[in-house]
Amino acid sequence: MRAIAMSDEKQTDAADLNRREFFVKLGLGSLGIAAAGTVAFGYQFLSPNVLYEPSPIINAGRPESYPLDSVTLDVNSRIYIIHSKEGFFSLSAVCTHLGCLTVWKPDLGIIACPCHGSKFKQDGEKIEGPAPKPLPWKRVWLSDDGDLMVDRSTDIRPMEFVRV
Amino acid sequence: MAKPIPQYFDEVRETRVWRSIFRSGTGASTLHRALAIQQNVFLHLFSTKVRRRMLSFSATWYLGTLTFAAFLVLVATGVLLMLYYHPSVPQAYADTKDLQFVVSSGLFLRNLHRWSAHAMVFLVFAHMFKVFYRGAYRAPREFNWVIGIVLLLVTLLLSYTGYLLPWDQLAYWAITVGSNIASAVPVMGNKIHFLLLGGNAVNANALLRFYVLHCMILPLTAIFLIAIHFWRIRKDGGLYAHQSEPATLRAQAAPKEAR
Numbered sequence: 282m283r284a285i286a287m288s289d290e291k292q293t294d295a296a297d298l299n300r301r302e303f304f305v306k307l308g309l310g311s312l313g314i315a316a317a318g319t320v321a322f323g324y325q326f327l328s329p330n331v332l333y334e335p336s337p338i339i340n341a342g343r344p345e346s347y348p349l350d351s352v353t354l355d356v357n358s359r360i361y362i363i364h365s366k367e368g369f370f371s372l373s374a375v376c377t378h379l380g381c382l383t384v385w386k387p388d389l390g391i392i393a394c395p396c397h398g399s400k401f402k403q404d405g406e407k408i409e410g411p412a413p414k415p416l417p418w419k420r421v422w423l424s425d426d427g428d429l430m431v432d433r434s435t436d437i438r439p440m441e442f443v444r445v
Numbered sequence: 446m447a448k449p450i451p452q453y454f455d456e457v458r459e460t461r462v463w464r465s466i467f468r469s470g471t472g473a474s475t476l477h478r479a480l481a482i483q484q485n486v487f488l489h490l491f492s493t494k495v496r497r498r499m500l501s502f503s504a505t506w507y508l509g510t511l512t513f514a515a516f517l518v519l520v521a522t523g524v525l526l527m528l529y530y531h532p533s534v535p536q537a538y539a540d541t542k543d544l545q546f547v548v549s550s551g552l553f554l555r556n557l558h559r560w561s562a563h564a565m566v567f568l569v570f571a572h573m574f575k576v577f578y579r580g581a582y583r584a585p586r587e588f589n590w591v592i593g594i595v596l597l598l599v600t601l602l603l604s605y606t607g608y609l610l611p612w613d614q615l616a617y618w619a620i621t622v623g624s625n626i627a628s629a630v631p632v633m634g635n636k637i638h639f640l641l642l643g644g645n646a647v648n649a650n651a652l653l654r655f656y657v658l659h660c661m662i663l664p665l666t667a668i669f670l671i672a673i674h675f676w677r678i679r680k681d682g683g684l685y686a687h688q689s690e691p692a693t694l695r696a697q698a699a700p701k702e703a704r
Binding site for chain 1: 618621622624625626639640643644645646648649650
């Protein structure tokens with residue numbers, strides 16, 4: 282080790298060491314840029330640009346098909362359509378803990394998650410369980426044809442009812 | 446007059462074809478036996494000579510070897526299962542049922558794959574505890590302990606990614622829950638979740654990604670790390686040695702000399 286160090290010291294005076302240093306830096310710099318490019322390329326490649334996932338907007342059908350004081354779970358779109366005295370609203374049926382599908386228990390009047398036992402009130406408010414947040418309210422409106430529409434991608438503040 | 450059987454083996458070893466493959470030559474001398482290990486691409490990872498006592502059952506309970514054996518069974522059965530399994534949403538579950546009920550020996554292979562997977566996870570943990578309580582993680586074997594921890598993670602990831610492939614309710618909800626745990630990572634959690642599943646929900650992309658991870662990326666990673674793990678046994682002074690053994694003392698001194 283010492284012998285190599287000494288020969289390096291000797292070469293410090295030589296004119297071509299600066300050139301060597303320059304090329305080493307140039308080489309390392311290019312490798313760095315190439316590595317950064319690879320990371321960026323890899324990230325872009327791994328993120329799909331087009332998703333063949335179902336549309337977030339759901340046509341929930343005629344409001345008349347939901348009787349007063351009813352909680353209806355749509356398993357496929359993973360939302361509840363709830364017809365309460367104040368009006369219609371929609372809750373996400375996906376548990377805020379780890380994403381399981383919750384279920385409405387009519388005899389207990391609560392929404393319960395089968396995976397880890399979280400419980401929610403009919404308006405989405407958390408009663409107990411590991412879930413960190415209440416079930417979010419989803420935007421609901423009436424289409425021109427009078428159908429109930431739900432946008433699953435848009436959370437709204439609770440207690441915004443749609444009256445028909 | 447029939448020749449004794451060992452003589453037939455010797456004759457095969459003398460042939461030109463054999464000699465062209467195994468160059469160490471025939472003979473029972475210590476040199477020949479050492480060369481046979483040293484010149485073999487697989488065996489050269491290991492020491493050419495070991496003390497009989499290091500291979501005693503009580504030193505390791507052979508847990509590392511058993512883990513590797515489980516891994517080999519998993520590779521062999523896994524490759525065969527791949528011949529009947531399509532990683533696509535309409536077919537994955539049907540293929541799994543076909544393997545269960547239609548394919549000859551499919552039930553046996555699938556069950557063997559499943560039980561070996563359970564066994565491997567158990568053996569990896571048992572191996573880790575044995576190494577821990579034996580104190581074999583200490584110098585000069587610290588780095589091999591680290592590789593072992595990474596191999597533990599790879600084993601668990603192999604188990605996890607394989608769990609989705611039957612595409613039944615158990616698989617679907619287990620992966621939904623498991624991937625949502627990844628979104629709990631601060632700042633980049635949702636990005637990791639998105640990249641892992643190739644989308645926002647467990648779907649066709651997620652199934653394909655988990656299949657590629659399970660059948661290509663993770664097994665190759667495991668093989669790569671296992672090779673280093675075995676090679677380092679030799680480099681770190683053998684499988685296990687008593688504290689007073691000269692080789693151990695020399696190996697322990699080695700890092701200090703390099704400083």
